[in-house]
Amino acid sequence: MEIIKLNEIEKIKVDMDGAKNIYKQVPISMHNGSPTFSLRVFTVEANGYTPFHKHNYEHLNYIIDGYGVLVNENGDEQEVKKGDFAIVMPNEKHQYKNKSTDKPLIMICGVPVEFEK
Numbered sequence: 001m002e003i004i005k006l007n008e009i010e011k012i013k014v015d016m017d018g019a020k021n022i023y024k025q026v027p028i029s030m031h032n033g034s035p036t037f038s039l040r041v042f043t044v045e046a047n048g049y050t051p052f053h054k055h056n057y058e059h060l061n062y063i064i065d066g067y068g069v070l071v072n073e074n075g076d077e078q079e080v081k082k083g084d085f086a087i088v089m090p091n092e093k094h095q096y097k098n099k100s101t102d103k104p105l106i107m108i109c110g111v112p113v114e115f116e117k
Contacts, residue, residue, distance in 0.1 A: 002032060006041060014042075014050075021048030021098075029116045038116035044068065044098040044105040052095040057112050059088040066105035071095040080105075 004027040014022040021044065028039040041064070044050065052071065063084045069077035070086055073093035080086055080096070088094045098105035 018051030021045035049097040060110035
């Protein structure tokens with residue numbers, strides 16, 4: 001067993017095309033010996049967003065704090081807020097946007113362990 005303290009995990013700026021004001025922390029991954037899942041924590045700063053993208057595995061998300069929207073491939077926006085769960089299915093184009101002008105959107109993102117190297 002291992003206890004991981006999020007405030008001790010390095011916050012890395014996400015530098016990808018189509019991303020704005022995002023930081024990632026990886027508290028659980030294959031580097032901890034996790035055989036199945038990686039858990040990442042994304043902090044999307046005010047007015048920030050993830051790339052509009054898709055991939056061949058699902059995302060399992062939990063909103064720790066803040067509010068924003070989850071955009072689908074048609075451009076439709078669904079509100080997400082603190083306490084909400086979201087699942088994004090494999091090959092479903094999606095994007096998270098923080099709609100706040102002064103507060104971060106913070107979420108846990110679970111993915112298969114092999115996709116977080």
